[in-house]
Amino acid sequence: MAGTDHTKTPEPALSDLATPTVILVEPQLGENIGMAARAMLNCGLGDLRLVSPRDGWPNEDALAASAGAVQVIEAARVFKTTAEAIADLNFVLATTARHRDMTTRIVTPQQAAGEIHAALSKAGNRAGVLFGREAKGLKNDDVTQADAIVMVPVNPAFSSLNLAQAVFAVCHEWYLAAIGDAERPALAIPKETRPANKAELNGMLKHLGDELEASGFFHVAGKRPVMDRNLRNMFQRANLTEQEVRTLRGVISSLTRTHEK
Amino acid sequence: MAGTDHTKTPEPALSDLATPTVILVEPQLGENIGMAARAMLNCGLGDLRLVSPRDGWPNEDALAASAGAVQVIEAARVFKTTAEAIADLNFVLATTARHRDMTTRIVTPQQAAGEIHAALSKAGNRAGVLFGREAKGLKNDDVTQADAIVMVPVNPAFSSLNLAQAVFAVCHEWYLAAIGDAERPALAIPKETRPANKAELNGMLKHLGDELEASGFFHVAGKRPVMDRNLRNMFQRANLTEQEVRTLRGVISSLTRTHEK
Numbered sequence: 069m070a071g072t073d074h075t076k077t078p079e080p081a082l083s084d085l086a087t088p089t090v091i092l093v094e095p096q097l098g099e100n101i102g103m104a105a106r107a108m109l110n111c112g113l114g115d116l117r118l119v120s121p122r123d124g125w126p127n128e129d130a131l132a133a134s135a136g137a138v139q140v141i142e143a144a145r146v147f148k149t150t151a152e153a154i155a156d157l158n159f160v161l162a163t164t165a166r167h168r169d170m171t172t173r174i175v176t177p178q179q180a181a182g183e184i185h186a187a188l189s190k191a192g193n194r195a196g197v198l199f200g201r202e203a204k205g206l207k208n209d210d211v212t213q214a215d216a217i218v219m220v221p222v223n224p225a226f227s228s229l230n231l232a233q234a235v236f237a238v239c240h241e242w243y244l245a246a247i248g249d250a251e252r253p254a255l256a257i258p259k260e261t262r263p264a265n266k267a268e269l270n271g272m273l274k275h276l277g278d279e280l281e282a283s284g285f286f287h288v289a290g291k292r293p294v295m296d297r298n299l300r301n302m303f304q305r306a307n308l309t310e311q312e313v314r315t316l317r318g319v320i321s322s323l324t325r326t327h328e329k
Numbered sequence: 330m331a332g333t334d335h336t337k338t339p340e341p342a343l344s345d346l347a348t349p350t351v352i353l354v355e356p357q358l359g360e361n362i363g364m365a366a367r368a369m370l371n372c373g374l375g376d377l378r379l380v381s382p383r384d385g386w387p388n389e390d391a392l393a394a395s396a397g398a399v400q401v402i403e404a405a406r407v408f409k410t411t412a413e414a415i416a417d418l419n420f421v422l423a424t425t426a427r428h429r430d431m432t433t434r435i436v437t438p439q440q441a442a443g444e445i446h447a448a449l450s451k452a453g454n455r456a457g458v459l460f461g462r463e464a465k466g467l468k469n470d471d472v473t474q475a476d477a478i479v480m481v482p483v484n485p486a487f488s489s490l491n492l493a494q495a496v497f498a499v500c501h502e503w504y505l506a507a508i509g510d511a512e513r514p515a516l517a518i519p520k521e522t523r524p525a526n527k528a529e530l531n532g533m534l535k536h537l538g539d540e541l542e543a544s545g546f547f548h549v550a551g552k553r554p555v556m557d558r559n560l561r562n563m564f565q566r567a568n569l570t571e572q573e574v575r576t577l578r579g580v581i582s583s584l585t586r587t588h589e590k
Contacts, residue, residue: 107494113482135489173568219507222501223373228396233368233497239497240483247482263448265455266474267416301433301473 086188088242089115089196090235091153093210096122096202103232104134104199105140111239112246116144117153119198120305150210151199159187162214163234164205175217177241180218184242197238202231262297264310272313272320273300279324333406346447349503350376351447351496354471357383357463357475363394364493365460372500378414378457380578396423411459411471420448420456423467423475424495426488434477438502441479444500458499463492491560522572534561536578540585 090108095101095118106118118125125146134141147153155162158184161180175183180197187195198214200206220229229237275297286292307312308316351369356362356379366377386407395402396486408414415421422441436444441458448456459475461467470479481490481498490498538557547553569577 103491106489106491109487110483110490110494135491137487220501222371223504224349226370226398228367229371230364230367230396230493232491233371233494236494236497237501240481243484244482263419263454263476265417265419266412266421267512269418297470297473304473304476307476 070076087113087115087246088188088239089113089117089157089194090239091117091150091196091198092121092201092231093119093150093153093198093206094122094201095231096198098123098127098129100202100231101127101144102130102135102141103230104138104235105130105134105137105144106194107232107236108135108164108239109140110236111243114141114143114264115196115244117206118144118146119150119153120148121146122201123264131302150213154196154198154213156194157196159184159191159230160198160214161196161216161218161238162206163218163220163238164200164211165219165222165234165302166205168208168211168217172211173218174312175216177220177238178245180216180238181241181245183195183216185245186204199231199234203228264308264313268310268313269308272317273303275317277319279320283324334537335448348374348376348454348507349445349449349500350374350378350382350418351500352378352411352457352459353382353462353496354380354411354414354467355383355462355494356460356492359384359388359390360394361457361463361492362405363391363396363398363402364491365496366391366395366398368406368493368497369500370398370401371497372504373505374500375401376457377401379405379407380411380414381409382407383462387520392503411474411515415457415459415474417455418457419454420445421459421475422457422471422479422499423459424479424481424499425461425466426480426483426490426495427466428489433475435480436501437476437480439506442502442506443497444477460492460495464489502551514589522570524570525569525574529571530564530569533578533581534564535576537581540581544585557586 090113092101092104094106098121101118101121105321108116117142121127123129123146131138131141161184170329174220177324184195184197187193197218198206198210200210220234222229252268276299277292280286280295281292286295303316307314350373351365353362353365356365359382362379369375369377380393382388385392386405387402392399392402406414422436422445423493428435445456445458448454458479459471461471479499481495485489534557535554537560541547541556542553547556564577567573
């Protein structure tokens with residue numbers, strides 16, 4: 069076949085990887101679709117599907133709000149029904165903000181991440197998460213097509229999440245599970261002492277800076293801002309207690325008196 | 330003092346509880362401030378502070394985008410400098426998207442939640458999280474005023490988070506730690522029913538098997554035990570409620586009547 073194959077090797081799309089699909093059902097505002105695409109790409113996801121977007125597709129507002137997640141917007145596919153949009157998926161979760169009058173298993177985003185990983189670990193399997201339209205959420209007919217419900221735990225007195233926020237909340241847990249603990253930064257042991265507040269720390273630092281200035285420490289003009297920052301950074305990391313700040317002020321005063329002799 | 334005190338008992342403000350403060354440093358778009366306020370209230374937080382918001386304050390766009398988080402917007406306080414905005418705080422975290430050229434401890438939102446809880450567990454202590462302006466983030470001078478950096482782990486190839494998204498990512502981990510595992514959902518079931526017990530499930534399965542037998546379904550001798558097991562397995566996985574079992578028996582009876590005609 070040499071000489072007849074002129075097709076380029078396509079770049080692997082994010083959607084080709086074993087990542088979950090995001091399905092927005094009847095989204096209304098293009099801006100929210102764009103922000104959802106941005107949130108997806110923040111979490112390494114690329115396969116976006118839209119079920120009957122109210123304002124049609126493509127949508128300029130979506131592109132603008134995606135803040136550069138153009139590849140997600142351009143690869144998005146539109147379907148007429150939820151059933152068609154999820155036809156090739158083996159494992160589907162439905163995101164809802166409220167309890168439904170139906171018997172359904174509910175998982176947290178963290179648990180959802182584990183289940184999606186388990187589903188995707190089988191060759192050829194595809195998984196996805198359904199998100200309903202703004203304000204009203206998913207219809208019960210959509211929810212019953214899912215294997216389980218994902219509910220993002222939020223303040224019950226104010227539980228309405230922005231659509232892109234909900235997408236991020238679910239997808240980010242998947243991303244965290246995907247990168248694993250190894251790549252997360254390390255934790256230092258917190259102090260048990262009562263920490264100084266910022267006014268106390270700043271008071272000490274200003275005291276120190278002023279005395280250094282008076283002593284001619286900043287002999288090069290303009291040197292103080294950089295030195296101030298370096299000193300602040302040092303003392304900040306020290307996690308000083310209120311007592312220690314007072315001690316340091318005593319030290320500064322004492323050194324100054326010696327200096328003035 | 331009876332008869333002279335006409336003050337109403339004030340509702341406890343969210344900001345009076347031991348919750349962290351959110352400080353937006355030089356935010357640009359009112360819409361982002363509003364969405365950040367909404368994200369805060371989703372996570373049960375109410376104390377919002379603004380350092381030199383570009384378009385002044387109050388801001389109509391912020392109110393509109395808050396989607397009802399009016400209490401957070403109206404209680405927001407404006408400060409000229411970051412130092413003033415955090416003067417009364419004992420523990421401060423700075424959110425950044427990129428590594429800084431300085432020696433600073435970095436924590437994940439989950440670790441930050443633990444540290445904020447530890448800080449707030451001491452009476453009189455206050456904690457807060459700094460978020461920088463859109464696109465540019467916090468200045469190094471702001472970062473050095475914090476005790477540690479919070480970094481939300483995201484796709485390194487597309488790491489720019491919407492401001493409200495970053496606020497949610499950090500505050501939601503605090504909220505999850507605050508509510509604890511006990512209050513997270515497991516299985517939703519309508520109040521008026523309960524999970525079916527095994528006798529009910531078996532009764533329905535026997536009903537089904539008997540009717541199938543009568544209808545000639547098991548035309549091959551000895552086929553029933555295997556088919557019974559397959560049917561049981563299917564209905565077992567469905568986690569049926571008592572109501573649903575009764576519904577299924579009604580379905581079987583109805584189908585049988587049609588069949589007998």
